[in-house]
Amino acid sequence: GAGVSQTPSNKVTEKGKYVELRCDPISGHTALYWYRQSLGQGPEFLIYFQGTGAADDSGLPNDRFFAVRPEGSVSTLKIQRTERGDSAVYLCASSLTSGSEQYFGPGTRLTVT
Amino acid sequence: GQNIDQPTEMTATEGAIVQINCTYQTSGFNGLFWYQQHAGEAPTFLSYNVLDGLEEKGRFSSFLSRSKGYSYLLLKELQMKDSASYLCAVRDISFQKLVFGTGTRLLVSP
Numbered sequence: 001g002a003g004v005s006q007t008p009s010n011k012v013t014e015k016g017k018y019v020e021l022r023c024d025p026i027s028g029h030t031a032l033y034w035y036r037q038s039l040g041q042g043p044e045f046l047i048y049f050q051g052t053g054a055a056d057d058s059g060l061p062n063d064r065f066f067a068v069r070p071e072g073s074v075s076t077l078k079i080q081r082t083e084r085g086d087s088a089v090y091l092c093a094s095s096l097t098s099g100s101e102q103y104f105g106p107g108t109r110l111t112v113t
Numbered sequence: 114g115q116n117i118d119q120p121t122e123m124t125a126t127e128g129a130i131v132q133i134n135c136t137y138q139t140s141g142f143n144g145l146f147w148y149q150q151h152a153g154e155a156p157t158f159l160s161y162n163v164l165d166g167l168e169e170k171g172r173f174s175s176f177l178s179r180s181k182g183y184s185y186l187l188l189k190e191l192q193m194k195d196s197a198s199y200l201c202a203v204r205d206i207s208f209q210k211l212v213f214g215t216g217t218r219l220l221v222s223p
Contacts, residue, residue: 004155033210042117042200042213043156056210091155098209101146104155 002026004105006092012111013082021077021108025094032075033102034067035091043091049075050098082112115139117214119201124220129191133199133217135184141206147175147186148200150216156200160186188219196221 005024013019025032031050035043045059049069057067064082069075079086089109093102116138125131137145144163148156162168162177162184174187186199198216205212 031209035211035213040215042202042216043211045210045212048210056207059210095209099143101158101161102211103158104148106155 004092004094004103006090006105006108008108009106010109010111012113014113015082015084017082019079019082019110021079021090021110023075023077023092023094023105025073025075025092026096026103027073029094029096029103030072031095031098031100031102032069033093033095034075034077035093037089037091037107046077046090048098055098079110082110084112086110087112115203115205115212117201117203117212119199119214119217121215122218122220124222125191127191127193127221127223130187130189131191131219133186133188133201133219135186135201135214137182137184137201137203137214139182139203139205139212142179142203143206143209144204145175145177145184146202146204146211147173147184148202148213150198150200152197159199191221193221193223195219 034046037043048056052072064080089107091107092105119135147159150156160175200216201214202211
């Protein structure tokens with residue numbers, strides 16, 4: 001079956017612009033996670049959804065970052081007023097339930113110039 | 114908070130065995146995961162330990178000691194395609210998020 005998909009695969013934007021990153025989880029997976037990975041580092045947790053609600057958003061670095069999952073499936077990570085430090089690979093993962101194995105998507109590579 | 118340590122880089126020879134260690138200090142523990150990540154690709158699940166002991170899955174095995182805050186991933190009969198980064202991650206007890214180490218880059222040479 002289809003895995004986790006993310007679009008776009010690459011995004012280049014200018015400092016100060018707004019970007020949206022999309023994640024399509026595996027069908028039927030109730031839990032969805034966003035992580036951010038910088039070069040040479042492990043993924044860093046941003047936010048976790050159980051269904052439509054954000055169960056844990058403690059990893060969002062500041063109020064420029066926001067994520068939604070309005071119908072409990074597709075999620076969008078939104079970044080306002082992008083900064084060069086936001087450049088990273090943004091990974092999405094989903095799991096059947098909150099306690100089960102997480103499957104990762106291929107990521108969106110964001111470059112802020 | 115949580116702190117996870119693993120070596121930055123390791124090298125090994127094709128056909129050999131390599132052990133990648135991971136130590137962790139956590140305020141809550143709900144399982145330890147190992148993921149493999151090839152350059153430019155998504156992490157893929159390798160193994161999961163929540164109880165002490167050894168879990169074996171083909172050429173890969175993972176060990177956990179909760180009292181020592183220690184895990185290792187054992188890779189046998191190394192192949193060139195095993196060259197990748199190996200990520201150790203601890204699952205948070207409250208909200209199920211994964212906290213990752215920085216990863217160990219393994220280079221397998223002929």
